Amino acid sequence: MTGSLPVAAQVDLRRQPVDDVLERVEAALQVELDRQALVRKRRSLGGRTERGTWVRIERRGFERIGAQGWNGTEAAAVLQGVAMPEWYQGVAWREPGEPVMWRADELELIASPSVGKAALVLEDPGLPDAWWEALNASLDALAAQRTPRIATPDTATITQEHVTQNLGEVFPGVADTRIERWTPAHADLTWANVMGPEFSIIDWEDWGMAPRGLDAATLWGNALAVPALADRVHQERRADLESRDGRLMSLFFLSKIVGPCAYEEDPLLTPAQKEAERLVAELQL
Known part of the structure; x- marks a missing residue:
């Protein structure tokens, strides 16, 4: 369009x-x-x-x-x-x-409710190990497939140019924003779109090919107000989040929190600023 x-x-x-x-x-x-x-x-x-x-x-x-x-x-x-x-x-x-x-x-109709009432969570939902196992199995299975669809996070088509522009505006210190691997992603993997205690993912209208780590970064970023939960997401999806593309996608998510539209009352703002500094430093090595 x-x-x-x-x-x-x-x-x-x-x-x-x-x-x-x-x-x-x-x-x-x-x-x-x-x-x-x-x-x-x-x-x-x-x-x-x-x-x-x-x-x-x-x-x-x-x-x-x-x-x-x-x-x-x-x-x-x-x-x-x-x-x-x-x-x-x-x-x-x-x-x-x-x-x-x-x-x-x-x-x-899924019996379990959404883990979060909104995209982010403010307290640990206490998810069982079986939930995390199902999350990993689902995201790994999704990434192994292919589709002609292109993901539309926040209803905007994700392209290399879109990623480069967003990161360049908020994190100009990251010179190389080139994405190496594209895989299928849900593209709106917030806590409102995952169910628990029985795991399931809902709301698939924006799924498609996206940079590796987009889903993991979205779930992780929306957990930053609960450090133990954010750490668990990072632990479970370490391979994605510690890849170069995953670091870029983490910054892509954080750019929406710490960028021009940042507001002081956001519970994600302070931890997002700290994580952004870490990621920028890692990508500059």
């Missing part, structure tokens, strides 16, 4: 009336949503159905869809060896008169 595409108007689904959208989804998928327990986020909606499944609905502008299309959750159904909800069916449509697409997917 080029920059000449029309940009969709910003809409917050936490406040926008959505009854017409829910009715359309229910009719198309032949389900009944539990509207009293609907989960409303800025760009997406989610809810249980009367037949014990989960429906996820997302609104996204043309400029944020990219060349890979608009079916990430469906496309992820072919992945082997990754703990994730089974995909059953989906429906997509264009919002009349707007450069906007809607998509709804019906999925297996």
Whole structure:
């Protein structure tokens, strides 16, 4: 997609009336949503159905869809060896008169809740060893596969140019930002998108090829307010995070915390600044 595409108007689904959208989804998928327990986020909606499944609905502008299309959750159904909800069916449509697409997917309902209520965590969730074993097995299995899709973390297509620009703006001391290895990644591996105590990964709409270590860096970075948890992530994903690409991806994540949009109240800010100094020094050796 080029920059000449029309940009969709910003809409917050936490406040926008959505009854017409829910009715359309229910009719198309032949389900009944539990509207009293609907989960409303800025760009997406989610809810249980009367037949014990989960429906996820997302609104996204043309400029944020990219060349890979608009079916990430469906496309992820072919992945082997990754703990994730089974995909059953989906429906997509264009919002009349707007450069906007809607998509709804019906999925297996996962019994375990999200480990975190938000992307980051502020206390140790006390995850069992079996959880970490399943995390490792899933990320290793994912990295061993291939896809023509390109990951879109934060809905922005990740490219070498994008990485170089982000790191150059925040960490100009890192001269060589060249990525050596690209592997499939979930691209939004936050604590809100991993379930526990039984491990599973949800929300696959942005997955695709990405620099090695993107997922590990995202999970690690969002644990920095809980040092023991961040250390456990680093220990479990050491091979990724201590690779050169993994260090670059860690800085890529930290650039969003310590960069121009940093704010003092962020619980990640102080540990992120310390880790950024370490990583910059290591990459300069």
